[in-house]
Amino acid sequence: MTIWAVFTISFFIVRAAPGGPFDEERDPPADVKRAIEQRYNLDAPLWVQYLDQLGGWLLLDPGPSLRQPDHDVASILAAGLPVSLLLGGLALILGTTVGILLGVLAAYRVGSWLDHGVVVIASIGISLPLYVIAGILVLSISFGLGWLPPAGWQSASSLILPVLCLSLAPAAQAARLVRSGLVEMATEEFARTAYAKGNGSFSVLIRHCLRPALIPLISTLGPTAAALLTGSLVIEQIFAIPGVGMHFIQGAMNRDYPLVLGAVLLYTVLLQVLTLLGDLLLLTIDPRLREQDR
């Protein structure tokens, strides 16, 4: 239902944008353009095209891309998706792990310099545009130190920098959520009981508070993951990585209607699935929610 609505909205927004997919500085003559449009059925009434596209997507065969007519939209997305999944998945794992660690560290000594330090470190990654960070990293690590390739998609070492850049935002988010969650939990009665039993504060934090403190993090994980897994234009462009993130923007700018619709649909579907997964994860982690559902 949501997916259909998103498709419909996107379809009409894309078509409302001025300019067409076959416009160039050197425009083909008008009748040639008409012939091209005819081939792609772009001269039909809009609602016919709408039904046509909708049908195409239902059968998972939306036809060729308008800008890269040698390839089907489905195969273009299928070529980019594993790349984005890998990159985004690694960044998600790395970011969340580091973020949780930092969050615990900060919550362990609330208000101390350690705490402030962690907050600042966690925020630096999201205080600058990603492309500036990526540029600085490439310049210093690839060219200054000569350690890693500056870009490309050909070896595991070319993954490191982009994953690092991509994981900054989820790390910051996780650190922030975990810290505030832990700080809050530490004042709850069960934690006080645990302290009273003579447990050390660190073990209380880890054993008793961490699990409930993760709940807000997990509930934001779905959208975060969807954004990461569908790629990042900035990272893909700077590191020359063939993921799907570029299609959202290039597809829209090139007016490659089927391609950009495909990218949007991909995002929506992933978002739905991941939100569902996030909810399931919540259920396993927080038994109370299961009770509520009944």
Place this chain on the structure above:
Amino acid sequence: MVWRRIGSLVLIGLLGALLTSMIIPTLPGRADLVIGNGTDPGSLHPHRATGIPEGRIIRAIHEGLLLLDPATLEPIPGCAEAWTVSATGTRYRFQVQQGLTWSDGSPLDARDFQRSWLDLIDPLQGAPYGDLLEGLVGAKDWRSGKGSRSDVAIRCIGHHVLEVDFEHPIPWFPYLCAQTPLQPVHPDADGRAGVGVPTNGPWFLTQWNLRDRIRIETNPHYRGPARPKLATIDFLAVESGNTQLNFFAAGMSDWTVRVPTPAIPVLRSDENWSGKWRADPYLGIRFYRLNLQRPPLDDPAIRRALSLSIDRQQLCQEVLGGDPEPAYGFVPWPAPAIERQRQKLADRGITEQLLPVLPHYQGMALARHNDDTISAIPSAEIDPDHWPALGYDPQLARDLLQQAGWQVPGNPQGRPIPRLEMLHPSGGTNSIVAEWLQLSWKKQLGLETRIRAMEWRSFLDVQRAVDYDLSRSSWIADYPDPATFLTLFTSDAPNSRTGWSHPEYDRLVAEALAQTDVVSRNKLWQQAESILLESGPILPLWSMTSNNLVSQQVTGFWPNPLDQHDLRSIDRRSP
């Protein structure tokens, strides 16, 4: 318990590593040559491709009837062993080499060219460059629905002779035979290109990783005249100039076609880079289109003043990094500009011979005479030393405006000039140039402008609707003849986008196109260009340069005005 956890972690790690290695493509080593090719190619089908990155690949995996000599751009034999032109200049006859095959081993002869060219013209196939062959007898009729495929004058005589007839002489036709749209297409291609679709060039496509790289390898069935030296070539799809530069600096590519503008002055002057930076005259012109239908640009005084009050030399030297040359005419790179470019290269220690861009044509330039009148004169009559400051005279610009009754700085009388809107597509140098123009006009003429940046497709839409005052434009030659530039602004030209119409101009262009004699033909082109410069809808800015960053290990790379570097002649020495 703990062990089981560790075990499952290890398992997950292994699975992850396996997945990673599956997703990252394994390349069989570095290719002999790696080219940072710019944007990911659209189509690699000769009839559908429009861009320069596509052309570079297509011309490597196909071979046309003719090739271009990499150093001189003279047409040389490709699939055709020999060719003749009739005395009228309208009939071409090609002798196609015997025993040619496609990359799958199936035979190829003149009929394949006939079929491919007819498909290119076919109005229903909608090839964007189909109009290149509109001069053939019967082609225009077919395209406008009056004739049919069989009426087009492309004939096979036997299997190895191809003969074509044109309505008018098309002196640039041999050159076209080497270009992307006229390459032969395999009968089973069915409108698509890609791995597995046979081609006939010295290389064939073996890998097409979208948005990543395209690899081509030696075609074992190639029997043509070229003797290519490189066994494998990679074309990297890299959108961003910074990334291109990074690839090159890290030695991961040998030739890069796009660099960020701020880097150019350093590339020119720094000794580490200067020998690798090739900025050669390129048959392209950067200009602004003017909308003559809207006041105040309908007033010639304003148009003159706009042009006179910008210091193009400063623009080229200090804003654009020094490579481009100021343009005072519409056909790029007239003799004085070439001369200055040669001097610039010599200053950098490069003594390569530069080809004249259009050997037979003397471009025009709008220049001021001693009596303060301004008109177009052949640029060859201008001393190269006077060239840089040729069209820059802000005082004269203000005087002209004042005479025409407009308000100028230092003279508050007269009508104020309405604010003008400058349209440009976002990205590249467009914005910095627009800002520079805005500041120049503000300072010299007190003229207010508003900059309007739009993303590419919206920009084209607005430009086509002529909904602008000034709009950034460029035009790159389809073939090396003034016609490719000067037919742009005829009343019926599809790409004029200015609404400008000038009967005398139309007449001169039509007459020049029909003229057989080179001298009188070029005289007509000069007259047409003069009209365009004196009353036309354009504000020329600079003659473009190619921007290639080429490793010094690469040999057989020649500067040329089409920026086409046939890979057949290129080699890479091992370091």
Place this chain on the structure above:
Amino acid sequence: MRRLKSIGSPIPLAALMWLVLMLLVAVLAPWLPLHSPEEATPRQAWSSPGEDHLFGTDALGRDLFSRIIWGARISLACAAAGAVAALLFGVSWGLLAGGGNARRDDWMMRIVDLLDSVPLVFLVILLSSVARGSSWEYAGGGLGLFFIILGIVYWTPMARVVRGETRSLATREWALAATALGTAPNRILWRQILPNLVPTILVTVTLIIPRILLFEAFLSFLGLGVQAPIVSWGTLARDAFEVLNPVRTAWWMVAFPSLALALTLLALNVVGDALRSDLDPKRQR
């Protein structure tokens, strides 16, 4: 009166002062003794920091220091516009959804869900192309359209937060009591619940503004940001990226704008965190 403990400690205080300083220079930019941010002297392009130009110059020889200050003006205006949109639209949407019956809540949140299911960039690119050429384009000195787009994009997170809080507040005893006493539901919403939401809303605003500033920078990267010659921190960051390559590295063009942007975002985060721990009703026990 609540005690503002956290915000009084040194770091958040410094952050707050930085924000006030930025706000002041942004507002006062036209009256400050600066080079013009638009005045180009190409001959002085790429000057490194020195007496004449404190922070050096850019590709057209424009003074970077004054460009950063004028950029603050535009960037903070963008942030303000986005925040105002979030406040007006997001807060009322969230309030109406959270305070209404289950059916209203359901469809109103469904719309929010739907909007959040469309990728942001896609929406922004196309909305800006659709709107170009309409009279919106030039409203507010060429920034009107930009403001509207930011507003459209950034009201949903606010609506979500406000809706959640409203729902939990509406079931509190005092709200139920007010309903029982016959107070009109809307009156309860606006007069009783809204004031209690102020802390949450403030905190959310400090979280949204950094996202707006970064998004503005992202749009500049795509060439869809504010239009030249207007300068913003986003366009400065874009210019910085252009010189982050092994051939030309103009460190001042990277360092100073980045510092201004990073410090501001950091300050916003720090102030936001401090506000949250000070204003969080749960901590008032």
